[in-house]
Amino acid sequence: MCAAYVRRRRAGLSELVATMLTLTLTIVAGSAIFYYVSARSVESASLYGESVNDVISFLQERATIVDMNYTTSSVTIWIYNSGKVDLELVQILIYNYSRSMYYLYNASHVVDLNNPSNYVFLDNNSNLEKPRLSSFKLSPEKTATITLTIPNGWTNFANGRTYYVSITAKHGNVYTYYQRW
Amino acid sequence: MSKKRGVSGIVASVILFTMLFTIGTGYLIAINQINHLYVKTYVKSSEQTQDQLKERLELIAMLVNDKLSILTTNKGELPLSIITIMVRNADGVVAGYYNASSSTITPRLPIFLNPLDTVSITTDIEPTSLQKYGIKLLTDRGNIFSATYPPVKNELAARALSSGALGDLYLEFNSYTYYRVTSNTLYYQGPAFTIPVSFVTNYYSAFSLTITNLNSAQKNIILDGYTRIFQFWGTDQGVVRRATWYIVSNQSSTILSSYTPIELEYDRPKTIVFASKTPNTFTPQKLSGDETPSAGTLVGVLILTHGWIGIPYDQIGNTTPNYGQNSPYVTTLYKG
Numbered sequence: 217m218c219a220a221y222v223r224r225r226r227a228g229l230s231e232l233v234a235t236m237l238t239l240t241l242t243i244v245a246g247s248a249i250f251y252y253v254s255a256r257s258v259e260s261a262s263l264y265g266e267s268v269n270d271v272i273s274f275l276q277e278r279a280t281i282v283d284m285n286y287t288t289s290s291v292t293i294w295i296y297n298s299g300k301v302d303l304e305l306v307q308i309l310i311y312n313y314s315r316s317m318y319y320l321y322n323a324s325h326v327v328d329l330n331n332p333s334n335y336v337f338l339d340n341n342s343n344l345e346k347p348r349l350s351s352f353k354l355s356p357e358k359t360a361t362i363t364l365t366i367p368n369g370w371t372n373f374a375n376g377r378t379y380y381v382s383i384t385a386k387h388g389n390v391y392t393y394y395q396r397w
Numbered sequence: 398m399s400k401k402r403g404v405s406g407i408v409a410s411v412i413l414f415t416m417l418f419t420i421g422t423g424y425l426i427a428i429n430q431i432n433h434l435y436v437k438t439y440v441k442s443s444e445q446t447q448d449q450l451k452e453r454l455e456l457i458a459m460l461v462n463d464k465l466s467i468l469t470t471n472k473g474e475l476p477l478s479i480i481t482i483m484v485r486n487a488d489g490v491v492a493g494y495y496n497a498s499s500s501t502i503t504p505r506l507p508i509f510l511n512p513l514d515t516v517s518i519t520t521d522i523e524p525t526s527l528q529k530y531g532i533k534l535l536t537d538r539g540n541i542f543s544a545t546y547p548p549v550k551n552e553l554a555a556r557a558l559s560s561g562a563l564g565d566l567y568l569e570f571n572s573y574t575y576y577r578v579t580s581n582t583l584y585y586q587g588p589a590f591t592i593p594v595s596f597v598t599n600y601y602s603a604f605s606l607t608i609t610n611l612n613s614a615q616k617n618i619i620l621d622g623y624t625r626i627f628q629f630w631g632t633d634q635g636v637v638r639r640a641t642w643y644i645v646s647n648q649s650s651t652i653l654s655s656y657t658p659i660e661l662e663y664d665r666p667k668t669i670v671f672a673s674k675t676p677n678t679f680t681p682q683k684l685s686g687d688e689t690p691s692a693g694t695l696v697g698v699l700i701l702t703h704g705w706i707g708i709p710y711d712q713i714g715n716t717t718p719n720y721g722q723n724s725p726y727v728t729t730l731y732k733g
Contacts, residue, residue, distance in 0.1 A: 276442065296481070
């Protein structure tokens, strides 16, 4: 009886411990899975949100190139922001019909795309972009100008010719315009 | 033992379901909100594009008092706002750039135009005779509308012909109207193609019509007080009779006592009133005696215009009239 009693008590303890262990394991594993799945879903929703936000910004970004005004070595471009978000520019291409003139202006360089080794680095004192694309920000319903100057020694604008400008904005829209000098 | 297992199983299921529900619902709500925002933005963007496509602005560049002016009509379906105007000459040089801060343009920008509204925008640019200009108007929706000065010749000719202009003036035949005049007030009677004889003998009468200056050089025309409507007919005895109503100044239906020269800007319709027996000063006109056509007489109606052409309004006092035109207009039947 005594041995049998002892056996029953031991068996009861081990069951309790086993239950506790099982419960603990279940809770720990369950919580881990919960937090993992939760984190993944938050990440997924966040990524999706960012992606949709990019598309929304793309849709809200609109601009009109109103006019271009030439001198021999520079062009002034009038831009109107007809969108709902600030207009920021990434790069501007200037070219002629045959693309024998094909210049790229971005935040840091002016590059002759027909000869990419021919480029000018834009330091803080550079006057080739006025204002600099890195600081250009145009509020909705505002008009602004950008003056781009051709680096010394490069082919200049010629009177009577038509030139194209292609502007890439921050959210991916591209606006193209042409005008005869 | 078996009872406890059953409870724990249910509890576990509930916990599991709650966990899944919490995560799944939160995820779905987040995605739904994002999708809602996307759809809303997409719809707005599409509406903006459609609105932009619906904008239509008709521009005519002209000279008004030697200044380059743009007659602008909103021919689209939506109200619009002109925010910027740029004028460049034939050499490509920007001759004028006007925005909300420019004070040298009348009216000041921005200019709001409802559908079918017309506004004449006057710049401070005074073109020389051979100078050509390109004009661009920018609207708040981002559309650009352009015109040239001077307009292309065949464009002018086509417009004048399609409008039915006689000489410099286009006369709107169906605008021919007659009025009863009491004291100095006009009372509308109807189209003046048929009028009872008793009307012009019993009442003071007046006429109005709408005319448009379509001068091919787009010069303004200013009418002096001798401008008149002239009715003539022949009697059975071969005698020519006539009756005259001189032009008057009016404010709505009130005739002013003295006449102030009326300016006809290019391509801007204007309704003018003829009510006076004498030039320059309003004297009510009631026909009597030989001036009265008999019943059944069909009278010819001429519009005799006189004044100045291409002269700034403020200089007509020092300038001899240099314009006159006799335009056959319509007929009026005087019935018994």
